[in-house]
Structures are given as structure tokens and as C-alpha cells.
Amino acid sequence: MASYSTNEFKSGLKIMIDADPYTIVENEFVQPGKGQAFNRVRVRNLKTGRVIEKTYKSGESVEAADVVDIEMQYLYSDGEFWHFMHPDTFEQMGADAQVVGDAKLWLKEQDICQVVLWNDSPISVTPPNFVALKIVETDPGLRGNTAQGGTKPARLETDAVVNVPLFIDQGEVIKVDTRTGEYVSRVKD
């Protein structure tokens, strides 16, 4: 089993804690005066996203997490799994609802997503920062109201609901920032 010594700790390193894979967010080496030194680390659980603090005795070894970030193309969902394909090997993998999480609101077929694999299975999916999605339901657009503020909810083809300006119509394609869930602009063909 691969492992890391605390002197290899740095942000981004993937380690195992209580049988879950974590990434190191911040590592601080602490040794006031003489005596035992410690590493105080902030780590993010790669499955849940939760950030916790851990302390290690310096010089200890910690099991490495076999985690890789890769780009995969989203293919389709069969309702139970969301299927992705490796763009080079064409290998396909399914991720369940828990793994896909909120990303499912932004997954559009053919889009390239960031997938985190742990022991060769997907544990998290990050959609592209910006996606173009079609509006399937919203109140009729108000013509001539392009300058005014004011928004209305619009349901997209992925079932996501975003607030859009009043002048936007059903059937239009809009660009959304997936990190905030906010409307960015119209997409013109």
C-alpha cells in the first residue's frame, strides 16, 4: 500500500482517513520549542466535500488515496446511473445519484466533466463552469423590457430552475454558471 510521510504533506495530496479519501487543503508543521513536532492539516473529504482538521505526529506515515482527476464526457442517464466515457480509451463508467449530486442539474450530453476516480470508481463529478441549456418552461417574455431589472424562474431541460431576465422566452438556450447556478447570457445560434 502506497503511503506518504508527513514531510511529503502539501496541499492537493490525496490521503486516506477513516477509510475515506481526502485531499489536503492546508498543511502546517508545528513544533514550538523542543520536543515532538506535529502537522496540523485541513483536509476535504472527496466524497462529501466536508472540510475537517486533523493532527498528525510528524514522521508518521499515512496511507495514500488512489485518487485521480480526469476529464470524461457525459453520455446519458438511465435514471439510476449517469454514464461517462473516457475520451481517449472510450471506457465507460456509471456514477450513481449520490456521486453525481447536484451536478446532475447541469449535466448535458456530450459535455466534458471533471470526474474524480477513487480506486477506479467515480466519487465526484464537476460539470463545466459554464453550460448552455434550453429553457423548457417559463412565463412568456416581456418584449421591450431588455433594460429593466427583474427576473422570473425558468425550468431548464435538466430540471434545474434558474432566475432569468424577464425578456427571456421559453425555447431559448441560455448560458449558466454552474458554480453559482446563475444566468449569464443568452446563447445565440
Place this chain on the structure above:
Amino acid sequence: MHWRPSATPVVLKERAALLNRIRRFFADKDVMEVNTPVLMPAGATDPSIINITAVSPRAENSHWYLHTSPELPMKRLLAAGSGPIYQVCPVFRGSDLGRYHRPEFSLLEWYRPDYGYHQLMDEVECLLIAVMPSEYTSTKAERVSYRDIFLRVLEIDPFQVSVAECRECCDRFALSVPDNMGVERDIWLDLLMSMLIAPKLPQDRFTFIYDYPASQAALAKTRDENGRDIAERFELYWGELELANGFQELTDPDEQLQRFEAENRHRLDRKLPTIAIDYKFIECLRDGMPESSGVALGLDRLLMVLTGARHINEVVTFTDEI
């Protein structure tokens, strides 16, 4: 290729000016500057210190130690009648890298024959007043014993507490406990000191912590106080940053040799390499070293405090891949 210094010109000037003020401080007090060898045939037995060695070109499979502190040869100078001495030098310790740690760093170390360690703390404070901008020393440094700071912050007595109670204390303060902490109380006290006490030290003044448990004596004299075995040792902090370590120097050759040997046994228990003992130093204690106090102060860290640097790399010239 990135070849430029890691410190800015402003910081380099601050560094030079700080060194000037330090040298003036000691010159005014007739403390002599000395230089002892960086390469030594003996090293630091303290298991918490990782010695860095250099391959000797003289014989196969032999090595020299880059000194982790100039302490022992400086004490040999004291025994030879040098009177008060100080040294500014690079020292080498193979610890992890960190905001406050590099394997090579600068120490200011000085020794005062006939000074007690409280008197030396006074002088450390005088030095800080002389070399640091006044805003750092306008509030008098706090002095608190190791026992009192534990009682104040954690409400436990470090001289009495059990390992189980240390663990309870971690839980009480929601501190994640490292694996493999073992049953050595000092390691638990180190954890509590580093993680819970140091972060709560005053942020606007220097703090001296003194009178450590005898089990953490290193090279300090010990005494019995109401049944507690106390090491006459002190540390200086700025906020949670440890800056200096001082001792009422142990002058008993037999006890000193026993401590070195015990540290080497401790190293074997922890599967660490044993370190060659400096028997010439033991011999100098046998011939008689004056009662003295000594202190080593991390110059890079003091410069970090002075310049507000966030990382030690900002106050040294070059950090090429080390």
C-alpha cells in the same frame, strides 16, 4: 530559470540593520563575538532533532555533523575562561519544511557566566527593547511558568496529569488526536502546548514560559520544588511563534553524560539513528565550567516578526529547492 532572491531588498536591509543592532548591543556590554565550527564530529542526541550529516572525504563510511546549535563548543569556550560570549551562525536541522521551519536557519546564541536564568530572561528582554521597534516592547513581556500556563488555559497540572486526562483535555477542546500518540506523557504535553496553548498566548507582547517539567530539561539544570521536578529552562514566544530557548546550564558531567546516553537509548526505542556523543564537552564539564545561563534565539523568526513576513522564505536570501 528563477534565480532571484526570495527576500525583497527591503527585507534584506532590515536583516542587515537588525544584525548591526544586535552586534552593537553586545559590544556595549562587552560580550565577545565568537565563531565555533559548523562541522563537528559529534551531534545532537535529542531524539526530536534530526541531524544533517556531511560525508567525510577522509574515510569511507564516515560522516561529520552540521551543527544543530553551537551550544557545546560555546560551553567549552566558557570552561576555557572566555567570559560572556555570543555567536550568530547558520545551524542545520532536518525537520519538515513549514512557515517557520527550514533545514538551515540562523541562530543568535549567547552565554552569561554567573547569570541565573531569570537574569538572562531580563537580558533577552533588554535585547528585544534594543533591537526591535518600540511597538513590540511597549507592553512588558509576560512571564508565566509552564505549570501556570497549563492551569490557566487548560485547567490541568502538567506535573500531575495522566495520559488519559490529556486525551480528555483534547476532547474537551475538540482537538483531533493524532494516531500512535503512545503513553509518553511529554508527547501529550507537547501536543497540548503546540495545539491549544501556544495559539492562545498574547498577540501584542513577548511571552516567556519558564520552569518546564524535568523530563523536558534538555541541557538545563533541574531542581525539586514542592515535590515537582523542574527544569530551569525558558522559552520566548511572540504570539504562538517560538523564538528562543534558554537554560540554566547543567554543569554536572555525570548527569550530562547520562542524559546523552538516555537520549540515544530513546532513539533506539524509536528506531532512530544514534548520534556520536561529544566526550570533549563532557571532559570540559569535568574540568569545571562556570555556572552559566545561555539562550538561543531564532534570528529568521525574529525578522519575520519585525517585517510581518508570513513565511520564513521571505526573510532568507535564497531557498533554491530546499
